[in-house]
Each structure stands twice: as C-alpha cells, then as structure tokens.
Amino acid sequence: MFSGAEPLVIGVAPIYLLLGNNFYFYYSGVRPLTDGTELLVGRDGELSWLVGWIRDVAAGRGHAVLVDGEPGIGKSALVRAACAAAAAAECQVFWGAGDELGQALPLLPLLDALEITPGSRDPRREAISKLLRGGAVAGQGTDLAAAASEQLIALVDELCEDRPAVLVVDELQWADRTTVAVWSRLARSVRQLPLLLIGVLRPVPRRDDLRSLFRLVGAAERLRLGRLADPAVLELVAALAGGKPGEELAQLADGAAGNPLYLTELVDALSRSSCLAVDTAGVVELTGAATPDSLPEAIADRLGFLPEQAQGVLRAAALLGVGFSVADLVTVTDTPLAELLPALDEARAAGVLVAAGDDLAFRHPLIREALYDEMPTAVRVAWHQAAAWALAEASAPVERVARQLLPMVSTTDSRVPVPAWAVRWLLKVATLLIGQAPVVAVALLRRAVRDAPLDDAVTGALACRLADAYYRVDNIAQAERIASRALDRVRDPDVRVDLHTTVVQCRGSTGRAAESLDALDEALTQPGLEPRHRAKLLVLIARTHRDLGDVATAGEVATAALVELGPAEDRWATGWALHLLSLAAMSRGDWDGALPLFERAMAIVRGDPALIDLTLLLRINQSVTLGALDRLTEALAAAAQARELADRTGSAVRLAQAQGTIGQVLLGAGRWDDALTEVDVVPDDRKEPAVACGDHGVAAIIHFHRGETADAHRRLDLAALHAERLGDRVVDPLARARGLAFEHAGAPDRALAVLTAAMTGEDVSQELLAEAARLAAAAGDKQIVVEIEARVSALAAESPIPHRSALALYCRGLLEQDGTMLLRAADGYRDAGRPLSRARALEAAAVAFAQDRDDDRGSARTAFTHATDVYAELEAQWDVARLRAMFRAFGIRRGPTVKHRQATHGWDSLTPTEGRIAALVVEGMSNPQIAARLYLSPRTVGTHVSHILTKLGVHSRIDIAREAARHQS
Known part of the structure; x- marks a missing residue:
C-alpha cells in the first residue's frame, strides 16, 4: 500500500484509495497537525491491517485491537486515518481518551467518546448522565460507576444495532480501572457485535489490568508501532x-x-x-x-513563539486536561469568551490546540504536559484549587471539581490545606462521590479530616463519610479504625448511629460480630437519644445476633426495635427490623409467615435511594421464599427484579446473589440449560465465597446427573478455591454436589456422610433431606430415614406446601417400601414443579413394586418408564443409564427410548432458550431488546449468544442468520 514518494496527507484534500477487491475508502477531515495537515508515512502495513478489520466490521464481524508504542510514534495518527476510512464506509466512529489528571475518576474516556453529557436529547445518554450525577440512586451499597458501566455497554449494543461502529479509547494507559474493565467486557463481546474496539496506549505505565488486555486480545490483533525506517x-x-x-x-x-x-x-x-x-x-x-x-x-520552542497572553490561557487549559470544555475554561479563568477567543485562535494557528467536537484539545498530550510541568508545584496546586472553587461555584459536575482538587492531596507537600469551602463542598457531595469514585472520595476526605479541628462537629461527619469510603474500597480495617476513633469524640446521635453502623458492618465482615454487642448495649444508655436512635441501635444489635447465627434472638430484638419506634417514622429502622423478622421466619421454615413481612418491608423502603441495598436483600429473600412455597414463576420474577435493580445501581454483591438465586430456582424447576447459563453470568471474582460455591454446586449437580463427570469435578475444584473462606458454613448445592461426587466414585456411604453432616440447623433444604433419605434407605440405615421423616412431617403439618407434603410421603414410602405412597409423592412433586424430585420418587416406587412379593411387574415397569422419561427430559444420562442397569437386574426392560438432544455442535445442539434467542438475533434484535422480550438480563442474553456462536462455529450475529437460513432450507 501507499507505494511511491507521496505521503498520505489527511485534511488537505480528499484522497481516494483502492484497498483490494475494489473496496474504496474516502479519507478526510481528521484532526490536523501544525498547518492543518496530518502526515502518515511509513505505516502502510499497519494501516492495511486496520482497514482489513474495518472491512470485517462493515460486514458485521467485530474485532478488539490494541495499538501500542512510545509517545509521539504516530499511534493516534494511524488510528485517526483508519477512523476516517471507517466513516467513509458509513461506520459510526466514537473517540475518547484517557488523561493523567482524570485517571482516578471512572469512565471519563468512554463518557467523552459516547457523548454522555447532561441534557442529552438521547434518552439512554441522558439516563447515564443522570445516574452518574446521583439523579437516580446514591445510597449505601450503590456503585454508580458500575451501574453506569452496564448502561454504557447496553448503549454500545444499541449503537451497533443502528450500524457498524468503531470505538477508540486513546491514551488507554491513563484510563481508570472501570474504563479498562468495560473495554475488556466489550472486547469479549465483539463476536456478537459489528464493533471495532481499538485501544491506543504507551508501553508505560503497564498496570496489571492493562496486561490482561494484551492476553485477551492476543498477538493476532495487536499493532506495535516502532520507529520509522530511514x-x-x-x-x-x-x-x-x-x-x-x-x-x-x-x-x-x-x-x-x-x-x-x-x-x-x-x-x-x-x-x-x-x-x-x-x-x-x-x-x-x-x-x-x-x-x-x-x-x-x-515543543517548548513552539510554545515560546506564542504571546504571553496566549500562554497564560493555555496554562489554564492545561489544568483541565488534554481535552477541555471551552465553557469550563471561561469559568476557571473568569474571562468572557470574547476575550479568550484571540488567544485560542492563536493557539490553533500555531498548532497547539485543535478542535475536538464541540470542545478543544491539545494537539498532542506531550504539548499539554510541557505546559503543565513547567509550572512549579505550589503554583500548579494553587491554580487547581482556584479552578475547583470556580467550577464548584458554577455547580459543575462532581467529577470535574474533584479532578481539580486531587492534585492538592497527591502533592508531596503535605502542608497544603483543604480550603474551608472545599470541606463544605465535600460534606454536600460525599455520598454521591463515594458512590461514583470511592478511591477519590478516600483521598479527599482523608485530607479534609486531617485538616479539620478535632472538636469541630464537621469533623465527625467527615470521619463518618471517610469510614464509609474506606469500607467501599474494601479497606475494612481502616474503615473500622476511623469510625471507632470518631465515636470517642462525636456527640451528635445521628452521626454516632451512622458510625456504629459502619463498625458493625466491618466487624461482621471480618468474623468479629460479637465484639459489637457490648458497645451497642452501652450506646443505648447514652443520654439524649430519641426513639428513632434507640430503634436503629436495636436493629444493629439484631443484625449482630443474626451474623452470629442466633436468628431467633435477632427476631426478638427486631420486634423490640419496632416497639421502641412506635408511631415515629424511620424507614431505615422499620425496613431493617421487618427484614430481620422475615429472616427469623425463614430460618424456622415458616415461609408462609415470612412472605407478608417482605411485602410490608418492601412497601416501606420502595423508592428510597438510601435503602437500595436493603431493597435488594428483601427482593432476593422474597424470591427464595416464593421458591420454597413452590411459586417458582413468581420466585424467578422476584429474583429478576432484584437483578435488574442491582444492575441499574451497580450493586455487584447483590447482583451475584440474585443470579445465584435464579440458578437455584431453575435447578429445582428442571430448566437445567438455563441454570448453567445463569450461574456463569457474573464472574467469580465479583461473587462472595458462599455465592460462588453455590453457583458451582448448582452446575456440578447438573453435570453429574448428565454424566459429564470431568465438568462436574472442574466445578468442585473451582468451588474449593472459595470454600476455604467459609469455615463451617454449609452451602446447600455444594454439599449435594459433593455427595453426588462420592456416588459417582462408588462410595455411597461417604456421600451419605457428607449430607448428614450438612443437616445441622433448621434451614436445611428439602432437596438435601430427600437425598439423605434416599441414600440412607439404600444403605439400610432406617434410623436416619426415621429422623428425616419426623422432621419433614412436622413441617408439612404446619404448612402443607406441595413439595413438603411430597417429601413426607417420599420418606414414609421409603421406610415402608410402599410403591403407591411413593407414586403419590411423585404426583406431589409434579404439582410442585420439581422434575428431578419427581423422577427420584418414581424410581423409588418402581423399585418398591419390583421388590414386592406379589411381583407387581406391571406397576414397576410403568413407574420405571415414567422415571426414565423424566430423567431423559432433563438429559440426566447418568440417571437413565443407572436406572436401566438397575432394572435389568429385575428382568425389566423399558420400551422405546425418549428422544433427547444428542448433538453438541450445530443448530440441533441449541437449547430451547438458545433457539428462541437465535431466532430473535435473526430478526435483527439487539441483546437489550432480546432481554426485554424474554424477561432476561442483557448479561444472560450475551452469555447465550456466546454459546450459540460457539456451538454453530461462527463468528458474528450475521453468521447466525446465515446458519439459520441454511438450517431451514
């Protein structure tokens, strides 16, 4: 390409280039260099690669590409040339850049690239802007950056639905970790989107998250630019x-x-x-x-040719970053735009500044660095403080003000104080800043606490927010230390309750919940407490008892909190007290009693941004309760609502819990393919240990039943990585999976030992009890079956839930070897919508009939056939094979085999859900649209689409449509 002496000139005149197979691109209008031109010389090979990837994305096949090299080597010029080609091919082009000043603030490059600004006429963009500015949620437990990340990914999906897109993040080495995480997420999804994702970065600094991008992209889609040849x-x-x-x-x-x-x-x-x-x-x-x-x-020589007035304006602009808003420049210089224009025009004419959409930018980051670095540190910090004050007075977004304050706390001169106005501003925006950028909040609040007077009431409020910020960045020890110290000097009861809340959370998360009880009891005796303060402290005591496993006492103290509150209104205290009462009901198996408590609590906390985390907890436990009541459809709906809210508010912990709940409900409902997808939607590193163990346990159970032993053991190995942090805590699906592992290994006695060891406590699942009863009956250990039967019969008598009544019949049938009773149990499990339990009961009935002295072979064959059919519908091939071997010993053979999915690749290998999603992909629907149609999350749809691409052996959504047409023909 580009042979001959003439260089490629961008911006001087339009140039047509023939790029193979009669594929033309029209280059024009990229950001100019010194005299309005941009020269691209010696990069023919690299540009040909980018053009090839543009051709692919125009045809619907996405790529993720990294372009790296030293500063000034021509990375951005190369990518701009490719972007001009992409625009000529009618692709959308989006460009954002990292900035050394803004690297602690989340998502700025992507917000800039995708034009996320307040007042946007696009509803999706306006929603993201409003979210980051606290307009939707800003309460405890919310992560605004994580929530915005999900919205940004959905926006990219929708943009790619309109037409192919190129998204560039320049200066990626300065991007915040959330931006890098979103880039990584998008890179994993480019097979599903007509998206060319380009990251441009320098060799240093080379952070761990950036290294992972190189591993993700691979050598085939990496362009390393070296020095130009002579x-x-x-x-x-x-x-x-x-x-x-x-x-x-x-x-x-x-x-x-x-x-x-x-x-x-x-x-x-x-x-x-x-x-x-x-x-x-x-x-x-x-x-x-x-x-x-x-x-x-x-570069200094270029700047030296500018008049002093223009240099002063440029120094102010350098404070704002490589790219900056002219409106912000007007604000921080306190100069009318008309007076700034001559200096800006001179800077543009001199090749220092260039247009960047509606804003301006330094032509190259090194030019801005030269201006910035020539200022003495003390002068620079003073200018930043002045800029921050001006922006705050103009009600600029929180992140813009914080960006100007950060140099004050990052300077090595620790004598630089936090101005009084900044302390007041921090108190006003602390909750929003913690939700949006907790690392930044820690840095600013820490310096503010240091500089505030020890006896100032403001100090206590600052310390309270600082402890919250440390808790959010997972520095639990520091959060507890700061909150505890503040308790020694703060007297305001509202602040003290908040501080006690932080201390309780810290100690609970580190297994030291008991240490909080004495302090909380003493706090109740302090003078000047109102009923709402006492109620809140009682709730904290109840939560502590709950953390210690004493759920009954937690319920009693929660009741006392409601009594203490009386007619006074406090949504936090009332909501938490009702939540704790519902947990007490759940722990003793009183599902009917728990459900109205959830409904009361939800009515109280609904719509309160400060109670988002409690709302999520209530909704997730409501789903568990509905599942226990055999209201499986409602259980899935409640968990899906929790998932949507967790996604929208950025609550990673609750999102993982909601996904885990969905996986367990789907396991019980027999929707095993969907369960396998749902438990993998959230990566393990974003799950609590119990959730990760539960998810891998669900998957292992399914794999064992399907005879996929290697996959099952892989899941158990992954669970073991998290189980060490659980201590003696029992995770029900994992215990059942470990029991199945011993069964597969021919050690049913060890399987039974695993299950009986997990039967401690009141809240043991009915599925685990049923499995233990089955193994005990097979081993001839009737005593265990008797104990389980007494336990479940008492529960069934209290609350005749279908699966409870079925389990009581199942246990009695096992004890009495009564085939008819076991068939009744199977009918109960059918009514409860639990196919695996039904198959187990049918299997036991068939065995009972086959062993009957009256030789009831007809009933045995019928029960055996029905059990085999149910197992086959679940694709539980291990159970089918085991059952057939068992009944061959009785001389009973089943009839025609039920047809089930055999293929592992190709169209016939798709699950029912995958088939529905593939059909909607063929219709041209995006992942968010499919999610809305099928009441799934976009993450789940993305996982399904990834599975579809793998099974069909294709590379894009367009290929799915082609495969569909081929299959239908």
Whole structure:
C-alpha cells in the first residue's frame, strides 16, 4: 500500500484509495497537525491491517485491537486515518481518551467518546448522565460507576444495532480501572457485535489490568508501532520541509530516532527560525542557528513563539486536561469568551490546540504536559484549587471539581490545606462521590479530616463519610479504625448511629460480630437519644445476633426495635427490623409467615435511594421464599427484579446473589440449560465465597446427573478455591454436589456422610433431606430415614406446601417400601414443579413394586418408564443409564427410548432458550431488546449468544442468520 514518494496527507484534500477487491475508502477531515495537515508515512502495513478489520466490521464481524508504542510514534495518527476510512464506509466512529489528571475518576474516556453529557436529547445518554450525577440512586451499597458501566455497554449494543461502529479509547494507559474493565467486557463481546474496539496506549505505565488486555486480545490483533525506517524518515522530512532534505538536515533528522512527532516539531522549529532554505534543485539545506536537542525542547520552542497572553490561557487549559470544555475554561479563568477567543485562535494557528467536537484539545498530550510541568508545584496546586472553587461555584459536575482538587492531596507537600469551602463542598457531595469514585472520595476526605479541628462537629461527619469510603474500597480495617476513633469524640446521635453502623458492618465482615454487642448495649444508655436512635441501635444489635447465627434472638430484638419506634417514622429502622423478622421466619421454615413481612418491608423502603441495598436483600429473600412455597414463576420474577435493580445501581454483591438465586430456582424447576447459563453470568471474582460455591454446586449437580463427570469435578475444584473462606458454613448445592461426587466414585456411604453432616440447623433444604433419605434407605440405615421423616412431617403439618407434603410421603414410602405412597409423592412433586424430585420418587416406587412379593411387574415397569422419561427430559444420562442397569437386574426392560438432544455442535445442539434467542438475533434484535422480550438480563442474553456462536462455529450475529437460513432450507 501507499507505494511511491507521496505521503498520505489527511485534511488537505480528499484522497481516494483502492484497498483490494475494489473496496474504496474516502479519507478526510481528521484532526490536523501544525498547518492543518496530518502526515502518515511509513505505516502502510499497519494501516492495511486496520482497514482489513474495518472491512470485517462493515460486514458485521467485530474485532478488539490494541495499538501500542512510545509517545509521539504516530499511534493516534494511524488510528485517526483508519477512523476516517471507517466513516467513509458509513461506520459510526466514537473517540475518547484517557488523561493523567482524570485517571482516578471512572469512565471519563468512554463518557467523552459516547457523548454522555447532561441534557442529552438521547434518552439512554441522558439516563447515564443522570445516574452518574446521583439523579437516580446514591445510597449505601450503590456503585454508580458500575451501574453506569452496564448502561454504557447496553448503549454500545444499541449503537451497533443502528450500524457498524468503531470505538477508540486513546491514551488507554491513563484510563481508570472501570474504563479498562468495560473495554475488556466489550472486547469479549465483539463476536456478537459489528464493533471495532481499538485501544491506543504507551508501553508505560503497564498496570496489571492493562496486561490482561494484551492476553485477551492476543498477538493476532495487536499493532506495535516502532520507529520509522530511514526511508520513511526522509520522506516525512521532505513532506514537512517542502523538498528533499540535504545532508545536514538528514543527519539532524536521524537524531529524532524515527519519532514522527519529534521530526514534525524539529522541522517546524527550524522553519519558524528561518533555518531552512530550498536550493534550485529542490534540496532543503540548513542555514545555521541553534536547533532543539530533544522533543521537549522542540515543543517548548513552539510554545515560546506564542504571546504571553496566549500562554497564560493555555496554562489554564492545561489544568483541565488534554481535552477541555471551552465553557469550563471561561469559568476557571473568569474571562468572557470574547476575550479568550484571540488567544485560542492563536493557539490553533500555531498548532497547539485543535478542535475536538464541540470542545478543544491539545494537539498532542506531550504539548499539554510541557505546559503543565513547567509550572512549579505550589503554583500548579494553587491554580487547581482556584479552578475547583470556580467550577464548584458554577455547580459543575462532581467529577470535574474533584479532578481539580486531587492534585492538592497527591502533592508531596503535605502542608497544603483543604480550603474551608472545599470541606463544605465535600460534606454536600460525599455520598454521591463515594458512590461514583470511592478511591477519590478516600483521598479527599482523608485530607479534609486531617485538616479539620478535632472538636469541630464537621469533623465527625467527615470521619463518618471517610469510614464509609474506606469500607467501599474494601479497606475494612481502616474503615473500622476511623469510625471507632470518631465515636470517642462525636456527640451528635445521628452521626454516632451512622458510625456504629459502619463498625458493625466491618466487624461482621471480618468474623468479629460479637465484639459489637457490648458497645451497642452501652450506646443505648447514652443520654439524649430519641426513639428513632434507640430503634436503629436495636436493629444493629439484631443484625449482630443474626451474623452470629442466633436468628431467633435477632427476631426478638427486631420486634423490640419496632416497639421502641412506635408511631415515629424511620424507614431505615422499620425496613431493617421487618427484614430481620422475615429472616427469623425463614430460618424456622415458616415461609408462609415470612412472605407478608417482605411485602410490608418492601412497601416501606420502595423508592428510597438510601435503602437500595436493603431493597435488594428483601427482593432476593422474597424470591427464595416464593421458591420454597413452590411459586417458582413468581420466585424467578422476584429474583429478576432484584437483578435488574442491582444492575441499574451497580450493586455487584447483590447482583451475584440474585443470579445465584435464579440458578437455584431453575435447578429445582428442571430448566437445567438455563441454570448453567445463569450461574456463569457474573464472574467469580465479583461473587462472595458462599455465592460462588453455590453457583458451582448448582452446575456440578447438573453435570453429574448428565454424566459429564470431568465438568462436574472442574466445578468442585473451582468451588474449593472459595470454600476455604467459609469455615463451617454449609452451602446447600455444594454439599449435594459433593455427595453426588462420592456416588459417582462408588462410595455411597461417604456421600451419605457428607449430607448428614450438612443437616445441622433448621434451614436445611428439602432437596438435601430427600437425598439423605434416599441414600440412607439404600444403605439400610432406617434410623436416619426415621429422623428425616419426623422432621419433614412436622413441617408439612404446619404448612402443607406441595413439595413438603411430597417429601413426607417420599420418606414414609421409603421406610415402608410402599410403591403407591411413593407414586403419590411423585404426583406431589409434579404439582410442585420439581422434575428431578419427581423422577427420584418414581424410581423409588418402581423399585418398591419390583421388590414386592406379589411381583407387581406391571406397576414397576410403568413407574420405571415414567422415571426414565423424566430423567431423559432433563438429559440426566447418568440417571437413565443407572436406572436401566438397575432394572435389568429385575428382568425389566423399558420400551422405546425418549428422544433427547444428542448433538453438541450445530443448530440441533441449541437449547430451547438458545433457539428462541437465535431466532430473535435473526430478526435483527439487539441483546437489550432480546432481554426485554424474554424477561432476561442483557448479561444472560450475551452469555447465550456466546454459546450459540460457539456451538454453530461462527463468528458474528450475521453468521447466525446465515446458519439459520441454511438450517431451514
């Protein structure tokens, strides 16, 4: 490509390029360099790769690409040229960049790229903007950046639905970790989207999360730009200087180490100094004068040619970052736009600034760095403080003000105090800042607490918020230390209750809940407490007892809290007290009594942003309760509501819990393919240990029943990585999976031991009790079956829930070897919507009939056939094979085999849900649209689409449509 002497010039005139297979691109209008042109020389090979990927994305096949190299090597120019080609191919192009000043603030490059601004006419963009500014949620437990991440991913999905898109994040090495995480998520989904995702970055700093991107992308989609080759250096210098470089100029250019930016600045500096002359042969010669010895010196030379007024404006702009809003520049300089325009025009004419959409930007980050670094640190910090004050007074978004305050706390001069106005501003926005950028909140609040007077009432409020921020960044020890120290000097009862709440959370999360009880009891005796304060403290005591496993006492104290509250209104105390009462009911198996408590609590906390976490807990436990009452459809709906709210508010912990609840309900309902998908939607590193163990336990149970032993043991190994942190805590699905592992290994006695060891406590699942009864009956240990039967019969008598009554019949049938009773149990499980339990009961009935002295072979064959059919519908091949072997010993053979899915690849291997999703993909629907149609989450749909692509062996959604047409023909 681009053979010949003429370089590719972007922005001077339109150029048509033939790029293979009669595929044309029209290049024009990218960001200019010094004189309005942008030269791209010596990058033919790299550009051809990018153009090939653009061709792919235009055809519906996405890619994730990393372009890396040293500063000034031409990374951005190369990608801009590719973006011009993409725009000519009618692709959408979105460009954002990281910034060293803003790297602690989440998502700024993506917000800039996707034009997320207040007042946007696009509803999705406006919703994201409102979310990040606390307009939707900002309560405890919310992570605004995580919530916005989900919304951004959904927005990209919708944009790609309109037409193919290119999304570039330049200066990725300065991007915050949330941006990098979103980039990684998008990179994993490019097979599903017509998206070319490009990350542009320098070799350093090389953080762990950035290294993971290189592993994710792989060598095939990585472009590393090195120095220009000597012929390309001479070609570039010739284009910049207006003629063939002479010997001296060529030698001087050789010292630029093939760096295009250095070459550009060097030649421009020589030109400004009138040090270049073109002879009659068109050779450019040096005419003397000093030349810049380095790239920084060359940039300084360019800036030195500007008037002092323009340099002052540029220094103020440098405080705002590489890209900046002209409105913000007007605010921080307190200068009318009309007075700024001459300086800005001069800076643009000199090649220092360029247009960037509706805003301005420094032509290259190194130019901005030169301006910024020449200011003494003390002066720079003072300017930042002044800029922060001006932006705060103008009610600028929180992140813009915080960005200007951060240099104050990052300077090595710890004597720089936090201004009084900044303390007041921090108190006002602390909750929002913690939700949006907890790391930034820690840095600013820590310095504010240090500088505030020890006896100032403001200090206690600041310390309270600082402890919250430390808790959010998982520095539990520091959060507890700060909250405990503040309790020694704070007297305001509202602040003290908040501090006690933080201490209780910290100690509970580190297994030291008991340490809180004495302090809370003492707090109740303090003078000046109102009923709402006492009620809140009683709730904290109840929560502590709950953490210690004493749920009954927790319920009693929660009742006392409601009595203490009386007619006074406090949504937090009332909601938490009702939640604790519902947990007490659940623990003793009183599901009917728990459900109205959830409904009362939900009515109280609904819509309160400060109670989002409690709302999620209530909804998740409501789903568990509905599942226990055999109201499986309602249980899934409640868990889906919790999932949607957790996604929307960025509550990663509750999202994982909601997904785990959905997985367990689907397991019981026999929707095993869907269960396998749901438990993998959230990655393990975002789950609590119990949730991760439960999810892997669900998957292992399914794999064992399906005879996929290797996959089942892989799941158990993954669960073991988390189980160490649980201590003696029992995770029901994991215990059942471990029992199945011993059964598969031919050790049913050890399987029974695992299950009986897990039967402690009142809240043991009915499924675990049924499995233990089955194994005990098979082993001839009737005593265990008797104990289980007495336990479940008592529960069934109290609350005749279908699966409870079925379990009581099942246990009695096992004890009495009564086939008819076991068939009644199977009917009860059918009514309860629990196919695996039904198959177990039918199997036991068939065995009872086969062992009957009256030789009831007909009933045995019928029960055996029905059990086999149910197992086959679940694709439980291990159970089918085991059952057939068992009944061959009785001389009973089943009839025709039930047809089930055998294929592992191709269209016939798709599950029913995958088939429905594939059909909607063929219709052209995006993942969010499919999610809305099928009442799934976009994450779940994305996982399904990934499975579809793998099973069909294709690379894009367009390929799915082709496969569908081929299958139908």
